[in-house]
Every structure is written in structure tokens, then in C-alpha cells.
Amino acid sequence: MSADxxxxxxxxxxxxMAGVLYALVALGFVLIxxxxxxxxxAQGVMAxxxxxxxxxxxxxxxxFSHLINAIFGTDLHYFGWxxxxxxxxxxxxxxxxxxxxxxxxxxxRHLVGQEPIILFMATIGLAFFLEGVGDLMWxxxxxxxxxxxxxxxxxxxxxxxxxxxxxxFYGFFLDKLDILATAVAAVLVAALVAFSQYTxxxxxxxxxxDDHQAALSVGISLDFIWILVWSIAGFVAxxxxxxxxxxxxVQFSLSLIALKALPVLMLGGFTSIPGAIVGGLIIGVGEKxxxxxxxxxxxxxxxxxxxxxxxxxxLVFRPQGLFGEKIIERV
Amino acid sequence: xxxxEAGDFKTSYAADSQTFPIAFDRYRxxxxxxxxxxxxxxxxxxxxxxAILVPFLIYAIAAIGLNILTGYCxxxxxxxxxxxxxGAFACYKLMTAFPDVSIVIHLIxxxxxxxxxxxxxxxxxxxxxxxxxxxxxxxxxxxxxxLFNRVPWFYNYSASGxxxxxxxTVFGVPVTGxxxxxxxQYLICLVFVTVCAIIARNLTRGTQGRTWMSIRDMDIxxxxxxxxxxxxxxxxxxxxxxxxxxxxxxxxxxxxGAVEVGEVFGIxxxxxxxxxxxxxxxxxxxxSFAGAAFLVIxxxxxxxxxxxxxGWPTDLVAHLQLVIIGALIMFFLIKEPHGLAQWxxxxxxKLRLWPFPY
Numbered sequence: 001m002s003a004d005x006x007x008x009x010x011x012x013x014x015x016x017m018a019g020v021l022y023a024l025v026a027l028g029f030v031l032i033x034x035x036x037x038x039x040x041x042a043q044g045v046m047a048x049x050x051x052x053x054x055x056x057x058x059x060x061x062x063x064f065s066h067l068i069n070a071i072f073g074t075d076l077h078y079f080g081w082x083x084x085x086x087x088x089x090x091x092x093x094x095x096x097x098x099x100x101x102x103x104x105x106x107x108x109r110h111l112v113g114q115e116p117i118i119l120f121m122a123t124i125g126l127a128f129f130l131e132g133v134g135d136l137m138w139x140x141x142x143x144x145x146x147x148x149x150x151x152x153x154x155x156x157x158x159x160x161x162x163x164x165x166x167x168x169f170y171g172f173f174l175d176k177l178d179i180l181a182t183a184v185a186a187v188l189v190a191a192l193v194a195f196s197q198y199t200x201x202x203x204x205x206x207x208x209x210d211d212h213q214a215a216l217s218v219g220i221s222l223d224f225i226w227i228l229v230w231s232i233a234g235f236v237a238x239x240x241x242x243x244x245x246x247x248x249x250v251q252f253s254l255s256l257i258a259l260k261a262l263p264v265l266m267l268g269g270f271t272s273i274p275g276a277i278v279g280g281l282i283i284g285v286g287e288k289x290x291x292x293x294x295x296x297x298x299x300x301x302x303x304x305x306x307x308x309x310x311x312x313x314x315l316v317f318r319p320q321g322l323f324g325e326k327i328i329e330r331v
Numbered sequence: 332x333x334x335x336e337a338g339d340f341k342t343s344y345a346a347d348s349q350t351f352p353i354a355f356d357r358y359r360x361x362x363x364x365x366x367x368x369x370x371x372x373x374x375x376x377x378x379x380x381x382a383i384l385v386p387f388l389i390y391a392i393a394a395i396g397l398n399i400l401t402g403y404c405x406x407x408x409x410x411x412x413x414x415x416x417x418g419a420f421a422c423y424k425l426m427t428a429f430p431d432v433s434i435v436i437h438l439i440x441x442x443x444x445x446x447x448x449x450x451x452x453x454x455x456x457x458x459x460x461x462x463x464x465x466x467x468x469x470x471x472x473x474x475x476x477x478l479f480n481r482v483p484w485f486y487n488y489s490a491s492g493x494x495x496x497x498x499x500t501v502f503g504v505p506v507t508g509x510x511x512x513x514x515x516q517y518l519i520c521l522v523f524v525t526v527c528a529i530i531a532r533n534l535t536r537g538t539q540g541r542t543w544m545s546i547r548d549m550d551i552x553x554x555x556x557x558x559x560x561x562x563x564x565x566x567x568x569x570x571x572x573x574x575x576x577x578x579x580x581x582x583x584x585x586x587x588g589a590v591e592v593g594e595v596f597g598i599x600x601x602x603x604x605x606x607x608x609x610x611x612x613x614x615x616x617x618x619s620f621a622g623a624a625f626l627v628i629x630x631x632x633x634x635x636x637x638x639x640x641x642g643w644p645t646d647l648v649a650h651l652q653l654v655i656i657g658a659l660i661m662f663f664l665i666k667e668p669h670g671l672a673q674w675x676x677x678x679x680x681k682l683r684l685w686p687f688p689y
Contacts, residue, residue, distance in 0.1 A: 039462045070643040110665045117407055120462045121609060122664045124602065129657025135650040259598070262466045305477050308470030312455055315467065319459045 011292045012285050017178035019284020020185045021243060025261035026268065026276035027189070028236040033270050034209040035229040038108065039120045042127035044258020046096075046234055049134040051241030051250045053095055055145055056138040057088040063137045089238075096234030097227075099130075104227045131255060143250040145242060181243045188239060189277065192232070201228060209271075263311035269321030278322060283307045334682040350532060367521055372514040380513035381586075387627045388520035389581045394607040394619035395531045396574030401605070402614035403535055404567035405547030406456055410468035412600035413475035414572050415579030416592050417445045420485050422580035423494045426507075427487060434499040434506060434584070438523070442577040448475075449572020456564045460550070472598055479592040493591050496584045507584045516585050523581060527574055532616050534570065543567050544614075575604075606656060610663050612672025621671040629656070 025043060032040045040046075056063065060079040068076055083091070107126065111119055196202035207215040208225045216222060244254055261280075268279025287306045295302050315321070334355045341347040351357040375384060393411060400406050421441035426434065452471040456464050479485050486494050498508030505511050506519045534540055542563045545553035554560050583590045590596075603626060611622020630652055637648035667673055 066644075066647055070641075070647055107661050107665070114664075114668075117405075117461055117465070118664055118668065120407070120465065121605070122661050124605070125609075125657045125660025125664065127657070128602075128653050128660065132650050132653030132655075132657060136647070136654065140646065140650070259469065262469065266463060266466055302477070305470065305473035308467075308473055312467050312470045315459050315463060316455055319463065 008289075008292070011288050014175075014178070015285035015288030016281055017175070017182055017284070018288065019281035020178075020182045020277075021240070021280075022257075022260050022264045022284055023277045023280025024181070024185045024188070024236065024240045024243070025257050026264040026280055027192070027273065028233040028240065029261060029265055030270065030273055030276045031192075031236065032229055032233045035205055036108070036208075036226050037116055037119070038123060039116065039270065040233065041120060041123040041258060042130055043233065043237060043261065044255040045127040045130045045134070046099075046237035047241035047244065047257060048250070048252070048254040049099075049130050049241075050092055050096055050234065050238035051145065051245040051254060052134050052138045052143070054088055054092045054238065054242065055143045055245075055250055057091050058083050058085060058145075061138060066139055067136055092238055093235060096238060097231045100227050100230030100234055103230055104223065108226065109223070127255070127258075131252075140252065143245075145245045145250060177243070177246060184239060184243065188236065189273070192273070201225075205229060260307065263307035265321070266311040267314055267321055269323040272321075272323035275321060275323030283310065286310055334679070334685070336683070350536070364525070367525075368518075372518055375513050375517050377513045380517050382631055383627055385516050385520055385586050387624055388517070388524045389578050389586055390604065390607060390623040390627060391524050391620050392527050392581070393575050393578035393604045394611065394623045395527055395616060396571045396578065397604050398608045398611075398614065398616070398619045399531060399535065399543070399574065400567050400571035402608055402612075402618070403540060403547060404543040404564065404571075405550075406453075406564065406567060407462065407465040407605075408468040408571070409465050409598070409601045409605065410452065410471035410475070411575055411604045412596040412598055413472040414445055414449055414575040415582060415600060416475055416479055416596035417448045417572075418442065418576030418579030419583035419590055419596065420479050420494065420592075421445060421576065422584050423487075423496070424485070426497060426499060426584070430497070430499075434501060435519075437499075438577055438580050438584070441580040442573040445576020445579070446569040446573040449575070450565050450569040453565050453568025453572075456568065457561055469598070472601055476592055476596060479596075491591075493589055494583065495589045496587075499584075507588065509588065511585070511588075519585055520581055523577060527577065528616055528620075531574065535616065539566065547614075606660055608670075609660055610670055612670030613668070615669070615672035617675060618670050618672030621675070625671065626656070 025047065028043045028046070029040055032038055032043075060081045060083060062068070062076045062079060065076045068074060103126065107122060108119070111122060196206055204215070204220045205225055205228065207218070207220055208222060212222065215225075240257070241250070241254060244257055248254070260283075264276060264279040264283050266279075267282060268275030268277070287303050287310075290306045291302050334353070336353050339352075339354050341352070346352075349357075351360055371384070393415060397408060397411050400408050418441045421444040422437055425432070425437040425440055429437070452468065455467050459467060480492065483492075486492055489495075496507040498505050498510060500506065501515075501519060504515050506515050535543070542553075542558050543566075545556070545558050546560060546563045546567075550560055553563070579596065582595070587595065607622035607626050608619060609622070610625055611620070612618025633648055633652050633655070634645075637643045637651065638645055663670055669676075
């Protein structure tokens with residue numbers, strides 16, 4: 001096999017793995033959208049907030065220390081202890097559940113029955129709010145997550161595949177973290193599917209997604225289901241935030257992964273979990289291949305917009321996405 | 332007492348259908364214009380012009396543009412920043428290619444060019460709706476910014492990738508470039524705002540505006556009663572982009588003078604203008620002004636109170652500002668979806684009867 005072809009394959013594999021991370025973020029969107037019809041723009045900021053909270057708790061940072069110092073003239077920064085990773089994750093999950101409750105109680109309860117686009121704009125406001133709160137709580141410096149996840153290229157795969165090509169091929173370069181992320185995403189999706197298929201709450205969730213009124217009439221509490229869904233979305237955000245955070249540091253740009261997930265959703269359809277995964281993979285591979293093949297011709301950095309344009313062209317032919325429910329409109 | 336319509340008799344159809352049917356509103360309108368044109372230019376200094384007045388006026392144009400698309404025609408757009416960039420770069424290319432033509436013509440032409448680009452990106456709106464469309468307009472945002480960053484022709488192959496406004500004059504007074512005085516900046520923006528607002532107001536209360544509103548309220552029903560959705564949506568995109576393009580051109584040429592596209596016309600700008608019309612009031616020209624004023628003044632006021640008065644660090648105030656803006660957006664969407672403009676309307680209703688309860 002020629003080296004160019006093998007490099008092409010490497011690009012595809014790396015694209016697939018990037019796609020898994022996109023799919024992970026997109027998954028959070030789909031969950032909330034299916035259950036409540038809210039298109040949650042704040043999902044990316046939730047990932048940032050969750051990752052920041054995790055780092056802050058692990059390092060024993062005083063929340064709002066910046067603000068407290070400014071108001072009271074104190075000089076607080078750290079409690080002086082560090083928290084083990086598992087405990088910190090548990091605390092973060094509790095905080096995300098509290099956040100889900102607060103969002104439901106103070107915002108979306110009051111917006112029930114509004115047009116979807118109003119809800120969408122409300123989540124943009126929520127994104128700004130949460131970003132500000134995250135910065136106030138934990139500061140806006142770039143952080144690294146010390147979870148001890150493996151990083152760097154996997155030598156083993158590189159050596160095992162080096163013999164495939166000719167002399168100028170050195171084997172596939174795959175990031176260990178990407179491999180781990182793929183595994184985590186697979187487990188997460190399997191767990192979510194099992195949860196929604198085999199538990200009582202999961203069934204209730206699907207019932208709500210199917211028809212709000214019918215679900216209400218058989219005695220399912222919409223409030224509870226929505227809080228549950230937002231909590232799960234918060235958990236997915238935490239996982240996505242940690243994986244991306246290990247990759248590129250916990251910083252503001254983490255919230256922009258939401259923007260990466262949007263075309264994934266458009267491609268896969270807003271209401272379909274398989275759609276989110278397949279869409280993520282298509283976008284991941286597509287943008288890496290496009291950058292590899294066409295990027296050098298037009299000046300590079302095409303990754304910013306390629307996904308959008310792909311999704312846009314696709315939508316013109318199939319407005320509900322790949323796996324979305326058919327859009328039926330009545331007067 | 333002052334504000335009432337009793338005794339204000341109309342004797343012609345023209346008088347009956349004018350923009351401000353109540354006499355007091357009319358006087359107020361002329362008074363505001365007179366103060367803005369005849370008094371403020373003599374008192375404006377660099378700080379006021381740069382911090383508040385000029386950005387307010389320019390954002391007001393952009394907000395009017397977005398309001399036509401989102402507030403009147405119901406098509407949410409997150410590509411405002413990208414379209415402003417089109418206006419800015421069109422203006423730059425025109426200014427450098429035809430140095431002898433008046434800057435006013437260039438500004439209008441950049442609006443026309445942006446209108447064409449906007450209509451092109453509006454084409455998907457015929458197939459896709461709601462937030463699918465909102466996300467699709469993000470494609471415009473990212474693609475346009477990337478284009479202006481990467482294709483050197485747009486910034487005349489300058490080494491830094493920045494575009495700088497050369498000096499141009501109107502009636503012998505420089506309005507762009509480093510020698511511009513505050514009052515000249517202010518006046519040219521004011522002229523454009525006034526003209527744009529009058530055009531927008533009259534468009535939206537006429538046939539065209541009603542067509543847009545019928546599309547917003549329910550596009551299928553509108554189609555059934557004979558509204559052409561293709562025409563209505565594309566005109567909304569074009570007219571909206573025209574205003575947004577002019578705002579972008581003014582923002583670059585008159586206000587900033589030098590622009591780095593990713594920084595100035597990024598997605599944050601799109602959100603800022605969207606927030607202006609949410610807070611100000613969707614579907615209201617006055618709301619566009621109110622929202623622009625609010626979001627221009629808020630950071631300045633916060634900085635005054637937080638940094639200068641309380642002595643807090645700048646970044647802390649910036650974070651607080653995010654929290655406040657986010658909270659305000661949610662508050663307005665929950666409590667008053669028609670924004671500040673609705674408060675204004677309610678206040679006027681109350682004033683009609685004041686001081687009597689009924």
C-alpha cells in the first residue's frame with residue numbers, strides 16, 4: 001500500500017475519534033431536546049462549567065474567592081487541601097443536579113408553552129449567565145485536569161502498523177486519549193440506552209419525549225423528568241468537558257465545542273441518539289479529510305466552517321436531518 | 332394632561348395615517364431630532380462619542396436590521412457579525428478602489444452588496460425553519476469571517492491582515508481616518524441612523540411589513556392567503572442585511588478605523604445584536620434603539636461603578652457583566668417578551684389618562 005493512502009486512512013481514523021467527541025457533546029443536546037423540546041445552546045458552557053468545577057474542587061479552591069476578595073478585601077484563594085478525583089466527581093455531579101433543578105425551577109418552568117425559538121434564545125442567555133458564574137466561581141485562567149488520564153501517541157499501534165507501508169511510512173499515529181474517549185463514549189451511550197429502555201424513569205422519559213400531555217395524563221411528573229433530563233445532560237457535559245479539558249486545557253474555548261456540535265445535530269437530526277453519533281462521525285471524518293485534501297489549496301483552517309456548510313447543503317435536501325422525525329406542519 | 336388624543340382632529344387621510352398620530356408624540360420626535368442634530372454636536376467630546384454615542388448609533392442601525400429579519404419576519408439569524416464584516420470589507424474595497432467617489436455613496440453601496448450576500452445566505456430559509464435556520468446562519472458567520480481572514484484580496488494583501496480606513500471627507504470635513512473629529516463621526520452616524528430608521532419604520536408599517544409579519548406569525552397560513560414566502564423571506568434577508576451592512580461599514584470606517592475581522596466581527600457580535608433586540612423589543616423600531624442604548628451603556632456604567640467607584644479588578648467586572656446580561660435576557664424572555672418597547676407602550680397608555688385612573 002502506498003504511504004499517501006495510508007496517511008489518508010490515518011486521517012480518517014483520527015477524524016472518527018474527533019467525531020466521537022463531537023457526538024458526545026451532541027448527545028447532551030439530543031437528550032434535552034427530545035424530552036423538553038428545548039434546544040440547549042448552553043450545553044457547551046455546561047461542559048466548561050462542569051470541568052471548571054471539577055478542577056476547582058480537586059485543587060481545593062475557594063469558590064467565588066475573586067469576588068469575596070474584592071468585596072471584603074480578604075486574600076482567600078485555596079482551602080489548602082486537595083480532594084481525591086472520585087469524590088470530586090461525585091460533588092461535581094451533585095452540583096450539576098442542583099444546576100438542573102435551578103434551571104428548571106427559575107427559568108424553563110416559566111417558559112412552558114412558549115415557541116421553541118424563544119426557548120432557544122433563553123438558553124443563549126443561560127449560556128452567558130453560566131459562563132459568567134463559572135468565571136466568578138473559579139477564575140478564568142487556563143487549567144489542567146490532573147486525573148492522570150493517558151495522553152500522547154500510542155507507540156504500540158505505531159509500531160504494529162509501521163510495517164504496512166513502504167519506507168516513508170512510520171505507522172498510524174493515534175492519541176491514547178482519543179482511544180480512551182471512544183471507549184468512554186461507547187460505554188456512556190450503552191448506559192444511556194439501557195437506562196432509557198429498562199428503568200422506570202427511563203420509560204417515563206421516553207413517554208414524555210413522545211407526548212407531553214399523554215405522559216401527564218398517566219401521572220408522570222413533567223417537572224421531575226425535566227430535572228432528570230437536565231441532570232443527565234449535565235453529567236454528559238461533565239464527561240465531555242473532562243475529555244476535551246484533558247486534551248486542550250480547561251478554558252473558555254471549551255464552551256465553543258457547542259458550536260462544533262450544532263452541525264452534527266443538524267446532520268443527524270435533533271431527535272435521534274443514533275443520529276448524533278453517526279452525524280458526529282461524518283462531521284469528524286469529513287472535516288479532517290477536507291482539511292487534508294482541500295485545505296492546503298485554499299489557505300487552511302477550513303475546520304471552522306466546513307461542518308456548517310456541509311450540514312447546510314445537506315439540510316436543503318433533507319430538512320429533518322438523517323434520522324430526524326419527519327416534519328409535519330399543520331395550519 | 333399633555334399626552335392625549337382628545338381634541339386632536341384629523342381632517343385628511345394623510346394626517347390620519349401618519350407615523351405619530353398623537354400631536355405630543357410628533358413634537359417629541361421633532362424635539363429629539365433637533366437636540367440630536369443641533370445641540371449635541373456642539374457639546375460632544377471624544378469620550379462621549381467613542382464610548383457611548385457613536386457605538387449606540389451604529390448598533391441601532393444593526394439592531395434595526397436584525398429586528399426586521401427576526402422581529403418582523405421571524406427568521407432568527409446568528410450571522411449578524413458576518414454580515415457586518417461583509418459591509419466593512421465592501422466599504423474598504425470600494426474606498427481603496429475608487430478614492431474619488433464620495434464616502435456616503437460607498438457606505439450605501441456596501442449596504443447593497445451586503446444585501447446581495449444576505450439574500451444568498453437566506454436561500455436555505457425557504458427549506459429550513461426555526462433553529463435549524465438559526466444554526467444555518469452560523470454557517471454564514473463562520474464562513475464569511477474565515478473568507479475575510481484567509482483571502483488576501485479582501486484586505487489588499489496588507490501584511491497584518493488588518494484593514495485601515497483611509498481619510499475621506501464629506502463637504503471638506505474628514506469623517507474617516509485618524510484626523511476625524513468627534514462631532515463629524517457623530518453626525519455622519521446620526522444621519523444614517525435617522526434615514527435608516529425612517530425607511531425601516533415606513534417599510535414595516537406598510538404592505539411589505541405586513542407580509543413579513545404574516546410569515547412570522549404562521550408561514551403556511553400566510554402562503555394560503557396568497558403571500559409569496561420566497562419573496563417575503565428573501566426581501567427580509569436582503570433589507571435586513573442592507574442595514575446590517577451599513578452598520579458594519581460605519582463600524583469599520585467611522586468608528587474603529589482599523590479592523591481585524593475575527594476579533595471585531597466574531598460570533599460575539601452576532602449575539603450582542605441579538606440581545607439588543609431581545610431586550611429592546613422584538614418587532615419594534617423603537618425597541619432597536621432602546622436595546623442598543625441599554626447594551627452600550629451597561630458595560631460603561633458597570634465599569635464606572637465597579638472599577639472606578641468600588642475599585643474592583645477589571646476582569647471581575649467583565650465576568651459580572653456576563654452574568655447580568657445572561658440574567659437579563661432570561662428575565663426579559665420570561666417577564667416581558669416584547670422588551671423595553673412594551674414598557675414604553677404601557678407607559679404611554681397610562682399617560683393618556685393621567686392623572687385619572689379611567
